[in-house]
Amino acid sequence: MKKIIGFLIAVVLFILAVYHLLIFYDNNFRYGRMRETPAVRPHEEPLLIEAAGLVPVSGGEAIYRVTPGSELESSVDMTQPTVISRGKNVYYIYCAQCHGYNYDGNGTVGQSFAPLPTDLRSARVQDSPPGELFKSISYGIPDGRQPPLHSTIILEDRWKVIAFVKSLGPRN
Numbered sequence: 001m002k003k004i005i006g007f008l009i010a011v012v013l014f015i016l017a018v019y020h021l022l023i024f025y026d027n028n029f030r031y032g033r034m035r036e037t038p039a040v041r042p043h044e045e046p047l048l049i050e051a052a053g054l055v056p057v058s059g060g061e062a063i064y065r066v067t068p069g070s071e072l073e074s075s076v077d078m079t080q081p082t083v084i085s086r087g088k089n090v091y092y093i094y095c096a097q098c099h100g101y102n103y104d105g106n107g108t109v110g111q112s113f114a115p116l117p118t119d120l121r122s123a124r125v126q127d128s129p130p131g132e133l134f135k136s137i138s139y140g141i142p143d144g145r146q147p148p149l150h151s152t153i154i155l156e157d158r159w160k161v162i163a164f165v166k167s168l169g170p171r172n
Contacts, residue, residue, distance in 0.1 A: 061150060065139060072131025076156055078163035087164030090157045094149065103168060113145055121171035133162045 064072060076083050092101075098110035098117045105116035118125060125133070137158050140148035149158065 061155065064134070064155075067131075069132035069135040070129050072129075072134055074130055074134075074159045074162070076159045076163065078130065078159070078166060080163075083160050083163050084167045086157065087160035087162070087167075090153060090161050091164055094153055095161065098145075103165075104171075117145060119171065120165050121168050123170050125165065126168075126170045130159075130162050130166065133165065134158060137161065 078084075091099075096107055098107045098113070099105055099120055100107035100110060100117075103120040105111075105113075105119050107117070110117040136146055137153070138148065138150040140146050153161070
């Protein structure tokens with residue numbers, strides 16, 4: 001019994017020694033604990049005033065979101081071979097996994113979906129105005145599987161993908 005009491009006293013003395021060492025460290029060394037670190041206090045300095053013209057208030061992507069798809073016009077010439085070629089490259093990077101290399105919705109990821117992703121050579125897609133396709137690619141399809149890609153693919157490349165899809169023509 002004396003050994004157990006002696007051991008417990010030794011443990012308590014060790015804990016007290018460690019506690020006092022930490023207090024000594026906090027009070028006497030330059031790099032103390034959290035209470036010694038500088039805090040950010042935004043209320044202590046006046047707020048900076050922004051110069052006029054820094055925040056855009058017109059143009060940009062927001063205009064595409066609110067404009068009906070039938071009224072949107074492409075910012076690129078959708079018949080140029082370089083535009084279509086770039087659209088094809090972007091398609092294979094971002095779209096082929098779902099829509100497939102045959103553009104039929106049987107991509108490696110897309111074939112696990114029910115229903116399958118849209119066949120891009122179907123009459124419905126090929127007859128759609130480019131602006132409608134742009135909105136579907138950019139902001140997704142409500143209650144559909146098409147994710148919004150406006151933050152993934154830059155604006156001009158989305159138009160180039162549409163130029164490529166339109167260049168495929170309808171499936172026979």
